[in-house]
Amino acid sequence: TADxxxxxxxRDRRRYSDHLIRFTAVGYDLPCTDAVELEFxxxxxxxxxxxxxxxxxxQTVVPRTEEGVKGYLGSGLIxxxxxxxxxxxxARFGVNALDILEKQPERLLEVRGITENKLEDIxxxxxxxxxxxxxxxxxxPFKLTPAAAQRxxxxxxxxxxxxxxxxxxxxxxxxxxxxLRVDAIVQHTDKRLNTPMRxxxxxxxxxxxxxxxxxxxxxPRDTLVCEALKLLNKRIPVPAQRVQKTEVExxxxxxxxxxxxxxxxxxxxxxxxxxxxxxxxxxxxxxxxAAQAQEDITLQLAEVREKLGLRLSSRQEGAVRTAxxxxxxxxxxxxxxxxTTVLKGILEVYKLLHPDGKxxxxxxxxxxxxxxxxxxxxxxxxxxxxxxxxxGGEDEDGSLVKERFLDAxxxxxxxxxxxxxxLARQFFTRVKAGAKIVMVGDPDQLPSxxxxxxxxxxxxxxxxxxxxxxxxxxxxADSRIAHNARLINAGSAELYYGEDFKVxxxxxxxxxxxxxxxxxxxxxxxxxxxxxxxxxxxREDGETSVDSLNTNLRExxxxxxxxxxxxxxxxxxxxxxxxxxxTKNTKKVSNGDLGFIRYLKDTPEGMRIGxxxxxxxxxxxxxxDMANVTLAYATTIHKAMGSExxxxxxxxxxxxxxxxxxxxxxxxxxxxxxxxxxxGQKGLLYMAVSRNGNIKRNTLLGERIGLYYxxxxxxAGDAVPQFVEEKLKNAG
Numbered sequence: 001t002a003d004x005x006x007x008x009x010x011r012d013r014r015r016y017s018d019h020l021i022r023f024t025a026v027g028y029d030l031p032c033t034d035a036v037e038l039e040f041x042x043x044x045x046x047x048x049x050x051x052x053x054x055x056x057x058x059q060t061v062v063p064r065t066e067e068g069v070k071g072y073l074g075s076g077l078i079x080x081x082x083x084x085x086x087x088x089x090x091a092r093f094g095v096n097a098l099d100i101l102e103k104q105p106e107r108l109l110e111v112r113g114i115t116e117n118k119l120e121d122i123x124x125x126x127x128x129x130x131x132x133x134x135x136x137x138x139x140x141p142f143k144l145t146p147a148a149a150q151r152x153x154x155x156x157x158x159x160x161x162x163x164x165x166x167x168x169x170x171x172x173x174x175x176x177x178x179x180l181r182v183d184a185i186v187q188h189t190d191k192r193l194n195t196p197m198r199x200x201x202x203x204x205x206x207x208x209x210x211x212x213x214x215x216x217x218x219x220p221r222d223t224l225v226c227e228a229l230k231l232l233n234k235r236i237p238v239p240a241q242r243v244q245k246t247e248v249e250x251x252x253x254x255x256x257x258x259x260x261x262x263x264x265x266x267x268x269x270x271x272x273x274x275x276x277x278x279x280x281x282x283x284x285x286x287x288x289x290a291a292q293a294q295e296d297i298t299l300q301l302a303e304v305r306e307k308l309g310l311r312l313s314s315r316q317e318g319a320v321r322t323a324x325x326x327x328x329x330x331x332x333x334x335x336x337x338x339x340t341t342v343l344k345g346i347l348e349v350y351k352l353l354h355p356d357g358k359x360x361x362x363x364x365x366x367x368x369x370x371x372x373x374x375x376x377x378x379x380x381x382x383x384x385x386x387x388x389x390x391x392g393g394e395d396e397d398g399s400l401v402k403e404r405f406l407d408a409x410x411x412x413x414x415x416x417x418x419x420x421x422x423l424a425r426q427f428f429t430r431v432k433a434g435a436k437i438v439m440v441g442d443p444d445q446l447p448s449x450x451x452x453x454x455x456x457x458x459x460x461x462x463x464x465x466x467x468x469x470x471x472x473x474x475x476x477a478d479s480r481i482a483h484n485a486r487l488i489n490a491g492s493a494e495l496y497y498g499e500d501f502k503v504x505x506x507x508x509x510x511x512x513x514x515x516x517x518x519x520x521x522x523x524x525x526x527x528x529x530x531x532x533x534x535x536x537x538x539r540e541d542g543e544t545s546v547d548s549l550n551t552n553l554r555e556x557x558x559x560x561x562x563x564x565x566x567x568x569x570x571x572x573x574x575x576x577x578x579x580x581x582x583t584k585n586t587k588k589v590s591n592g593d594l595g596f597i598r599y600l601k602d603t604p605e606g607m608r609i610g611x612x613x614x615x616x617x618x619x620x621x622x623x624x625d626m627a628n629v630t631l632a633y634a635t636t637i638h639k640a641m642g643s644e645x646x647x648x649x650x651x652x653x654x655x656x657x658x659x660x661x662x663x664x665x666x667x668x669x670x671x672x673x674x675x676x677x678x679x680g681q682k683g684l685l686y687m688a689v690s691r692n693g694n695i696k697r698n699t700l701l702g703e704r705i706g707l708y709y710x711x712x713x714x715x716a717g718d719a720v721p722q723f724v725e726e727k728l729k730n731a732g
Contacts, residue, residue, distance in 0.1 A: 006044055006051070023051040024568070052570075066090050069097050079125035080118050088112055101126060128153060134161045139171075148176055169201025175212070179205035179231045193236065194243050199251040200260075202228040207261070207270050211451045216698035217273045217421060221266040225249055267700065273451065276425045277701050280454075283428040285708035287327050288463050289716070290434060295324040297349050304348040312345060313338070319467035320345040323438050324353075326465050330416075330458060331440045333469030334489065335670045336482040339440055340375045341473070343412060346438060347378060350410050360408035362387045364418040366590025368642030370615070372414050384413065384423060385585045388430045405430045415642045416441035416458075420450025421699070444489050445667045446693075449638055453697040461702035463709055481672055488666050493689040501669075503678045503685065509653045512680050513543035516649055517553055519677055520633070523647045529579060530594070530614075531646035534634035535668045537659035544651035550631035554578060557633070567600055567607060569626055574609065576600055581632035581639070582613070589613055592639060594632050637668040648672035652680030652688070660684060661693025 006021060025040055042053045074086030081089070088111045093100050100107050105123050108114050114122070135149045138161055155174050156163050163170055168186050171177040179202050192198070206227040210216040219227070225248050232243040256263045262274040269277070301320065304310050312320065319342045322329045333339055350357060361381035363369040373381035384390070387406055411431050413419075416439040419427065431437060443456050459466050472482045480501040487495055497503070504519065506512035516534060523532045534553075539546045558577045560566060565576040574580070574597055582593045589595075595613035602608075608620040611629075621629070637650070650668045652660065665688045669676045678685060 021051065023053055025053045066095055069095055073097065073101075078122060078129065080114075080121035085111070085113055088114075127158065131158060131160060135164070138164060151175060167197050169197050169204075172201040172205035173208065175208070180234065183231075183235075193232070193241060194247050196251050196254065199228065199232065199243065199248055200255060202231040203248070203252060203255065203261070204270070206231065207268065207273075210698070211270075211273065214695075214697065215420075215447060215451045215453070217277055217451055218264075218267040218269040218698050218700070220698075221252070221263070221268055224268050225252065228252075264700070267698070273421070276421050277452070277699065277704060280421065280425045280428055281701055281704035282708050283425075284328070284458070284705050285463075285712055286433075287428070287437065288705075288709060289712050290327045295353060297321060297324050297353065300349040300352040301345070303352060304345060308344070308348060310341065310345055310348070312341065313471060313473075315467065315469055315471065316342050316345070319469070320349060322465045322467055323436065324349070326436075327434075328437050328464045329439070330464055330466040331438065331469065332443055332459065332466060334442055334444065334482065334485050336472045337469035338471070338473045339469060342467075342469070343372075343376050343414075343438075343440065346410075346412065347376060354409065357409040358407060360387055360406055360411045361414070362411070363414040363642060364423065365415070365592045365642035367592055367594070367644075368415045368418075369590075371642075371644060383585070383590045384419070384427060385590070386587075388426050390426060390585070405432055406435075407432055408435055410436045410438075412438045412440065414440045417443055417445050417455040418448050418641050419454050420448035421452030421454060421701070422450055423448075424452065424454045442670070444663060445670070446638060446641060446663050447697065451697070452699050452701065454701065457699060457702040457705075461705045463705060481669060481674075481676055484676075485666060485670050488662060488669070488689050491662065491689060491692075493686045495685075500674060501676045503652075503680075503682050505682070506653075506680050509543050509651075509655050512651050512653050513549065513552070516544065516549065516651055516679050517556060519649055519679065520553065521556065523649070523675075523677075527646055532649070533640065533643075533645040533647070533671070534649045534651075535637045535640050535671060536634055536651055536656075537637055537664055537668075538656045539636055542653070542655045544653050544656065546634045546636055549634035553633040554631055565600060567609065567623065567626075569623055572626070574626060574629070579632050580611070580629050581635060582628060583630055584628035586628075588617060588619060592643065593617075637664055637671075640671050641667060644671055644673055646672070646674045647677070648675070649677045649679060652678055652684040654681070654684065657684055657687065660688035661691045662689055663693040665689065 006023075023044075025038075025042070040053055045052050045054055070086050070090040073081050073089055074083035089097050089100075089108065092111050093107075101122075105119065105126070108119055108122065109116070131153055132149045135152055139149075139152075151174055152160050152164075152171070156170065169179075169182060171182045172179050182201065183198070186198070203224065206224055207219060210219050210227075225245060228248050229243065229245060232248070236242050252261075252268070255261050256268075260271065262269045262271055264274070297320070301312075301317065305312070316338050319329075319331050323346045331339055331342055347359065350359065359378070359380070361369070361372055361376065361378050362384045363372055363381070364384050366383050369381045369383050373379055389405075408431070413427070418441075439455070439458065441455050443459060447453050447456075458464055472486075480496040480498055484495045484501055487493075495501070504515055506515050520532060520534055534549055536544055536546045536549065538544075542548060543552075554575070557579075558575055560575070567574050576597055576599055578597045580595055580597060582589045582595070583591060585591045589611075593613050595611055595617075597609060598612045598618070599610035600607065601610070605622075607623055609623070609626060610618070611621050612618050648668065648671050650665075665685070
């Protein structure tokens, strides 16, 4: 480029012999093709990775020639049109092909190879592409990325531009758009402070912020009004100009009457969150009431004991029997208390009772489902997303993604504490009616990343039988991990220390980071990189954060060798040999799966990255697929839920102390099977143990299950069996 906007220093240093200046355009979803000319709008930066243009928006420049039109159509920007089809279209319509696509798309059926279905793909893709460009043009003051424009389009649909022109505060209902950011731009053209439109924006954003940051499904009315007022008046220094509480209350009443939010006993929900909680409660209540044969498994248990040598404690045997007496049952307990043994017992007894019965084992993450398969010997375990058909995209508004239901007679779901309200709704809606469901988990771990507190609500509702396993079996008596986990969970910091559980003292964060990296390198040399993991409480900022540790460990373990073994994607760098993690579910790989980059290669279709996730799951990624991949020498404790490693290293530093709670520490150390190394200050360990992190989440799932249950029992009358009557009495 010869753009005069380039920083002068960069212009002097980076000029090439042809008097042009080479640079890298960095942005989301930029076309990786030289078939079209692109026009960028962005900001120049000159730093560590050379001269870059941070792209805010871009558009294609299509010359009015047959070659130009063919290059644009065949560039891959429009789904359903490749190079061959583009050539056919231009051969039929010449330079008028774009006008045909815009005004008479049905005429594309005249082109060989374009079917009705393919035409629909083309029309949808072209319309979306045009809509995204219009959205980005309208919202240029926001410096919008294509990813953000995509979220807007998914939420508001084809009428996005019209909706936003009429009410820009609708952006407050979309993830990534804070009220203060939207408000600052709107105020440039509309100085009014107490418009219903502005107040609604604050109310919607306060609800969404509570969901995203605190896991709340609703806010009490007074809390919502208070939070909205804080937003509305944050930048208004003159008291007389501030929005009044009564004005917010009046607008809240109007949106309740309009059905935009839902009020239940002064608990205010967004419509989507209310629908998820209400439908989930209804489905669970129906399943609790489902009449099932109460099966006596005494003979089958005896046969399983003799055949497999399966030894069950009285509590474990009770858990197995309960699974055959009720349509829903729950098994809880920390690691090492024999949950896997119980699952083996349930599976073996079920196969004896129902040789033709269909069984499904699942867990929220790929690693947890594979561990479940290995420990039980049942090959068919899968992720909940895969088993329930949720890999085609997740509608976070709570609607069902597509009509696919799980045809199984026995469903065992592990790591259920990780299940949020959205996934619970999908699960209880999609498992076929009449199936036995056994939920397994540890309620003392961190709650789900998404909103809700599903597992605790199910346990506490009083209508589902719960077996608590608390006797340690799995680890030897002198193993300290399980014993210390129990002590930490009880709030005691009087722990047992030794080679398998120790604290390495480090006074500063810098010392802790250096010690962590040295210990990590030592442990992977002894145990292998796949069996060792650093778990940090914090993703960003500071030397012991996940991002910093990953960058520095990669430089130690996999330094730069050649440009052929490295790919730069914006500010992110990947190399052959990198330890990586998938961060989004696909049909072949699950969110949280760990692997390695095996190779980089140029192909006629562009750069391809060879990925190896183990278990024969080897595949090639295009550069755009790497948006869902991150380095994984270190990861967060949240991200490690559902996983186990031989050795776990955890930093305990003052800079991250606001993140240190009992349940976070408990979750981290229970990821380890053989060794835990805490690096930092012992005083912070004591502080973490003393702080109860089980902060209440606003949800009425348990209460709502009870209400539906009582209503169904009342309508059933004499048809309710005796054991249901007993449950009703217990429910109060």
